[in-house]
Amino acid sequence: MNVSVEVSSAASGPSSFPGLSKAAWQDVAAEGALGTANPHAVDLSADQLRSLYRLMALSRRVDRQAINLTRQGALGVFASSHGQEAAQVGSVFALEADDWLFPTYRETVGTFARGVDVVELLALFSGSWHCGFDPYKYRVAPLTTPLATQALHAVGLAMAAKIKHDPIVALTFFGDGAASEGDAHEALNMAGVYGAPVVFVVQNNGYAISVPYRLQTRASSIALRAAGVGIPGIRVDGNDVISVYGAVRTAVDRARRGDGPTLVEAVTYRLEAHTTADDTSRYRSDDEASEWRARDPVERFLGVLREGGVVDDAFLAEVEAEGEATAARMRDFLFDAPAGDPREMFDHVYAARTPQLEIERALLDQELRAADER
Amino acid sequence: MAGALNAALRDSMRDDDTVVVYGEDVGRLGGVFRITDGLQAEMGADRCFDTPVAEAGIAGTAIGMALYGLRPVVEMQFDGFSYPALNQVISHVAKYRNRTRGRVGLPMVIRIPYGGGIGAVEHHSESPEAYYAHTAGLTVVSPGTPADAYALLRASIAFDDPVIFLEPKRRYWLKEDLELPVTAPPIGEAIVRREGTTATVIAYGPMVTTALEAATRAVGESGWDLEVVDVRTLSPVDMDTLVASASKTGRALVVHEAVRFVGYGAEIAAELSERAFGYLAAPVLRVTGFDVPYPSAKIERHFLPDADRILDAVARLLEY
Ligand SMILES: Cc1ncc(C[n+]2csc(CCOP(=O)(O)OP(=O)(O)O)c2C)c(N)n1
Ligand SMILES: [Mg+2]
Numbered sequence: 001m002n003v004s005v006e007v008s009s010a011a012s013g014p015s016s017f018p019g020l021s022k023a024a025w026q027d028v029a030a031e032g033a034l035g036t037a038n039p040h041a042v043d044l045s046a047d048q049l050r051s052l053y054r055l056m057a058l059s060r061r062v063d064r065q066a067i068n069l070t071r072q073g074a075l076g077v078f079a080s081s082h083g084q085e086a087a088q089v090g091s092v093f094a095l096e097a098d099d100w101l102f103p104t105y106r107e108t109v110g111t112f113a114r115g116v117d118v119v120e121l122l123a124l125f126s127g128s129w130h131c132g133f134d135p136y137k138y139r140v141a142p143l144t145t146p147l148a149t150q151a152l153h154a155v156g157l158a159m160a161a162k163i164k165h166d167p168i169v170a171l172t173f174f175g176d177g178a179a180s181e182g183d184a185h186e187a188l189n190m191a192g193v194y195g196a197p198v199v200f201v202v203q204n205n206g207y208a209i210s211v212p213y214r215l216q217t218r219a220s221s222i223a224l225r226a227a228g229v230g231i232p233g234i235r236v237d238g239n240d241v242i243s244v245y246g247a248v249r250t251a252v253d254r255a256r257r258g259d260g261p262t263l264v265e266a267v268t269y270r271l272e273a274h275t276t277a278d279d280t281s282r283y284r285s286d287d288e289a290s291e292w293r294a295r296d297p298v299e300r301f302l303g304v305l306r307e308g309g310v311v312d313d314a315f316l317a318e319v320e321a322e323g324e325a326t327a328a329r330m331r332d333f334l335f336d337a338p339a340g341d342p343r344e345m346f347d348h349v350y351a352a353r354t355p356q357l358e359i360e361r362a363l364l365d366q367e368l369r370a371a372d373e374r
Numbered sequence: 375m376a377g378a379l380n381a382a383l384r385d386s387m388r389d390d391d392t393v394v395v396y397g398e399d400v401g402r403l404g405g406v407f408r409i410t411d412g413l414q415a416e417m418g419a420d421r422c423f424d425t426p427v428a429e430a431g432i433a434g435t436a437i438g439m440a441l442y443g444l445r446p447v448v449e450m451q452f453d454g455f456s457y458p459a460l461n462q463v464i465s466h467v468a469k470y471r472n473r474t475r476g477r478v479g480l481p482m483v484i485r486i487p488y489g490g491g492i493g494a495v496e497h498h499s500e501s502p503e504a505y506y507a508h509t510a511g512l513t514v515v516s517p518g519t520p521a522d523a524y525a526l527l528r529a530s531i532a533f534d535d536p537v538i539f540l541e542p543k544r545r546y547w548l549k550e551d552l553e554l555p556v557t558a559p560p561i562g563e564a565i566v567r568r569e570g571t572t573a574t575v576i577a578y579g580p581m582v583t584t585a586l587e588a589a590t591r592a593v594g595e596s597g598w599d600l601e602v603v604d605v606r607t608l609s610p611v612d613m614d615t616l617v618a619s620a621s622k623t624g625r626a627l628v629v630h631e632a633v634r635f636v637g638y639g640a641e642i643a644a645e646l647s648e649r650a651f652g653y654l655a656a657p658v659l660r661v662t663g664f665d666v667p668y669p670s671a672k673i674e675r676h677f678l679p680d681a682d683r684i685l686d687a688v689a690r691l692l693e694y
Contacts, residue, residue: 351534
């Protein structure tokens with residue numbers, strides 16, 4: 001189901017406004033613009049296919065470990081990517097080393113697959129610091145919680161890269177719910193206006209917490225919005241990693257060539273609850289989840305790889321061992337992780353501590369010392 | 375003052391090619407107040423350009439630009455239209471350095487023409503400084519004179535943290551002979567604009583002119599010798615200078631156009647009462663706009679603090 005949106009060229013522009021006295025108008029075809037699914041050749045070597053699988057399998061293990069750590073109290077909360085591995089990993093796999101990623105709280109595994117250290121990454125959820133990694137080291141922005149806001153940061157960074165003539169691409173994720181935010185629209189529109197090298201990947205997982213897709217929009221697809229801002233749009237099966245990679249790669253290449261942004265809608269499903277604090281039984285049926293479980297992106301990809309003889313048992317055992325090692329590392333560093341020095345809260349508000357912050361820091365310091373003595 | 379701001383932008387762009395200027399109508403038109411006049415022609419459309427009408431987009435993209443090593447200077451067309459950008463400002467502009475444990479600072483400036491007194495229609499005369507000053511991580515600057523407009527804007531553009539730069543739009547037409555580049559105390563320092571002994575009048579932005587007018591009139595009308603302190607940087611504020619002045623005169627009032635309730639003056643009054651209590655002969659008074667939505671043009675002069683209202687307050691200070 002690799003579908004592309006055709007952007008029809010409406011004859012408009014200030015010079016072609018019809019004379020008002022003549023009363024003429026053009027109808028926009030309602031919902032007519034989603035093209036049929038076209039097959040595409042995707043160029044991936046056996047090594048790349050194995051890397052892709054490895055990242056998806058490790059992602060799943062990281063996700064499961066994060067959920068467990070939350071149940072054990074080591075993480076305060078966690079937003080699972082279970083079921084969305086193909087959409088996330090397939091997308092970031094299409095990036096080059098110098099490209100930038102702008103993730104949300106949902107993209108723990110996409111960000112992990114991009115190379116961010118998993119312990120640093122989970123600082124947000126463990127509560128040790130809001131962003132535990134160095135964005136410049138990984139060229140990854142902090143996991144962002146205010147919905148859709150990071151899409152504008154991606155556009156700005158892409159605009160800056162274009163001004164500097166750097167051939168890099170910014171990729172940002174957001175959800176079907178976030179797509180309803182004004183910032184999502186402003187980001188799509190501004191990216192279009194400036195031809196910014198951005199790729200927007202909407203993971204349409206059917207829900208914004210409890211609110212289903214049909215209450216976010218009357219449109220049948222979020223990809224259709226691309227037409228409204230004059231940029232290319234693609235709708236893709238988000239549980240098919242090869243299609244996701246192929247679609248996003250097309251978008252990334254287009255952006256790098258200087259041909260501007262693309263909106264990619266990856267249709268997927270979150271198999272776990274919204275976060276570990278959520279209860280899915282209040283808003284969706286087990287049957288629905290079971291249907292999607294049958295389309296599990298990791299299992300599905302493994303089936304394809306086995307059939308093609310791309311992976312063997314030795315490789316799979318290697319990946320599993322690496323997953324266990326990663327999970328062990330998460331347990332080691334996240335369980336009972338120290339809180340850090342609370343005085344640090346004053347250190348990064350501004351480039352230097354202000355006089356008022358010095359006063360407040362001294363006050364806290366006094367409180368902490370008194371507590372130590374007790 | 376408009377010319378000084380324009381010169382500051384031009385000189386900053388000439389000195390540093392990472393400085394980019396954008397916003398609604400700032401390119402070809404040169405901004406609705408002409409503050410960016412001629413910049414696109416001189417610097418090119420890559421460095422000074424128009425945007426769609428999208429304030430969150432303007433602020434949000436500036437974050438991405440700063441992340442990538444540019445120094446964006448963006449314009450909100452009017453105070454009353456800066457609110458769509460507040461989510462970006464409060465949730466990200468202010469928090470990015472802290473969020474990233476000091477690794478990512480955002481050198482960027484958001485310029486906002488603010489305040490009333492120009493006979494405008496609704497939404498064009500507001501004073502939103504308290505929203506910004508209330509937000510940890512923002513540096514909030516407002517010049518009161520053309521010289522300071524030049525010096526503080528240049529300093530803001532060169533600053534390593536994000537600056538909300540509030541331009542007192544009714545003073546855009548204020549004239550002063552300047553020899554550029556102007557030098558002035560840095561961001562974070564208040565200035566005693568007029569030394570005096572009777573009482574301290576604390577002002578910023580558009581009210582600096584009003585406070586100085588009151589001080590001038592007081593000499594002839596009452597024989598009072600008022601000290602006028604220009605705050606310049608609303609946050610982080612230079613409390614030491616304010617405390618020193620209030621302690622010296624023993625009486626202080628704060629003046630601003632914004633509403634009184636939970637306004638900027640309330641914070642200054644509270645700090646002065648804590649830190650200069652022993653020196654004060656009277657409570658710190660506030661001379662402010664009333665606690666109403668900004669009124670329409672024909673009655674706005676009754677809302678705005680003027681020299682009379684300041685002098686009345688000084689008289690009350692002296693009754694203690
Ligand atoms: C501006 C804003 N409003 C509300 C929230 C609270 N919230 C967190 S996640 C969420 C649902 C988002 O759904 P979607 O965009 O589909 O992403 P998903 O969680 O499904 O990945 C909401 C409403 C928020 N984080 N930010
Ligand atoms: Mg969703």
